[in-house]
Amino acid sequence: MIRSRLSGSLDEDALKLTSSLEHDRHIFKYDILVDYAHVLGLLKVGLITKEDAKRIFEALREVEKLGLERLSGEDVHEAIESKVVEIAKESGMKMHTARSRNDEIAACLRLFARDKIIEILSELLELRKTFIEKARQYFDCIMPGFTHLQYAQPTKLSHYLIAYHDAIRRDFDRGIEIFSRVNKSPLGAAAFASTPHELDREYVAQLLGFDGLVENTMDASASRDFLIESLFLSTSIMLNLSRFCEEIILWASEFDFVELPDEFSSSSSIMPQKKNPDVAEIIRAKAGKSVGYLASACTILKALPYAYNRDFQEMNSLLYVSMNECLLSVKTFRKMFSALKFKEEVMREKASKGLTLATDLADLLVRKGVPFRLSHKIVGSLVKKNRIPPSAEELIKEAESFGVKIEVSEDELKEWLDVEKSLERRKNVGGTAKEELERMIRERERKISEDEEKLKVLKSRIEERIKHLMNEVERVCSGKG
Incomplete structure (x- = not known):
């Protein structure tokens, strides 16, 4: 533990309270990447020698093989650095030159959020495809629509499913926008006032696949709005999933609109006739937790003075858990929804119920x-x-x-008062007429293809940059550079 101006060791309970090692497994690989890029940056501007860089890289490779569980320290940054110093000796002591844990953790969090956003967006694309495929499958399925959960007007299942798609599409668009703000490098900010050592911040940012810098060094260290936005993205998605799950739960009960897939249901421990919508209920509950994560992070951040405060540490685990739960929920919901069977005859029969015309x-x-x-x-x-x-x-x-x-x-x-003719009369943009439904589906299929290409470009650009980073590390280790 780094305690240069302190005597003795940290109190045992204080260490337990302040340690983040339990959650740092989520950013272990990102911390290593940041170390690789930072050392290459130090080498480029002449702050370390090629021999120092080689020894540090070799030590980092050993640390990677060991894994975080075999390291010790207050946090992942200290644990890695301590092991590097142990292996690389004096060269290892130079790794932290011109850097603080403040800009280091900010970079790791941004890399984690960036990658999770891409993973989540990939799953959202697949979910959007599922909604549109179902809309085509049940194109002419007539059903009742509801307001205040009471029978209101007849509609079509395809129209309903397009509405689901559009909610998720907006989440996808939010994710793309948030990605552009998350994918900025804070490295070179040091504690908050930068460093007297001359650095090439742009070079290090490019190595890590960042699309630019958080320019002001205090902002780079002190800002956590990227974390709040990432949490909000997860929460927005989970809120939409929760609403969809609520409908599935209702439709599988007295409405009798759907047949739940067995692989996403459970049976009762006492009542043999039961088929329970457990997966939908758990996703619904996790949406509540996601709201709590966002609220907690906002409350922690609301009164923190610039620049770094240790309170930030308590926000990190909220980010890890929220984004991971969101990713799993989207993936599971998509598979469940894909296997869902709609009871067309029942839905059509109830389309005129409750004076819907x-x-x-x-x-x-x-x-x-x-x-x-x-x-x-x-x-x-x-x-x-x-x-x-x-x-x-x-x-x-x-x-x-x-x-x-x-x-x-x-x-x-x-x-x-004919239900089908009623639906066909609604030819306004976004209405239930067949011609308009077909247009909406075609437009969304086209947009999905465009968004797939957009995401593919984002992923390939990052992959190429990280590949280049690792090639540069290999070049130094092999003595070719």
Whole structure:
């Protein structure tokens, strides 16, 4: 433990309280990468010799093989550095030149968040594909729509699934935007005021696949909005998944709209007839935890003065857990949703339940020249009298009781209150008409292809940079550089 100006060792309980080693396994590989890049940066500007760099790299390789579980220290940074010094002796003591644990941990966290965002976005793309594939599969499936969880108007399952897709698509777009702010290098900031040693910050940033610098060195050390944004991304995704899971749970009960896949369900320990939606319920619960992680991180950050405070450490584990749980939840939800079977006959039968065509009846009166608010009252009166759907004669008489004269035939009324025709009349942008549903699906299939290419470019750029970093390390170790 680094205690240069302190005497004695840290109290045993204080060490337990302040140690982050238990959670640091999440950034062990990133700390090694940061060390590789930092040493190459020191070598480039002449702060260490090639022989020093070679010895440090060889020590870092041994540390990689050992793994964090075989190291000891207050945190991952100290544990790695201590072992490097033990192996590389005096050369190892030079590794931390022109660096603080402040910019080092910020870099590790950004690398972790960056990679997790890419993994999550990859899974979101697959989930988006699943929603659109299901929308095509159940293109003509008619079902009831709900407001306040009450039967409201008829709709189509394909329309429902496109709405699901669009919520996830916005999360994908958020992820791309957040990535652009996360993928900046804080290295070279040192504690917060930079260092008198001349560094090439851009060179080190490029080695690690960063897309630029957090320029102001105090901002680089003190900022944690990248962590908050990453937590928010996870939380937003989990909130959407939770809403979808709630529907699955409801639809698998009295609604009887879906058949749960066995591999994503459980049985009761006492009631043999039960098929429980455990996976959906656990994802729903994890969404609550994700909200808690975000709230905790915001509360920790809200009153911290610039620059570094040890409080930051308590935010790190929130990031690791939240993003990992989000990734697993998206992956599992996608597989569950893909295996879900919708009961088309049941959904169609219930599409007219609960007077779902009452609004259509009011719209028919509007077509006859009746102001909508008055037509709403006329239909509301028929509902009170339990005369929905009415005969043409009943509708005419009810309108007359409100001082309105209309003409309507039985055939016209029957056509207007036909569920399929009702859906086809909704031809506005984003509506339920077949032509509009087909257009929406095609547009989303095109956008998914574009987003796949966008993500592919991001991933390949980072992979190429990291490959170059490791080639530079190998060049130094082999004595070719």
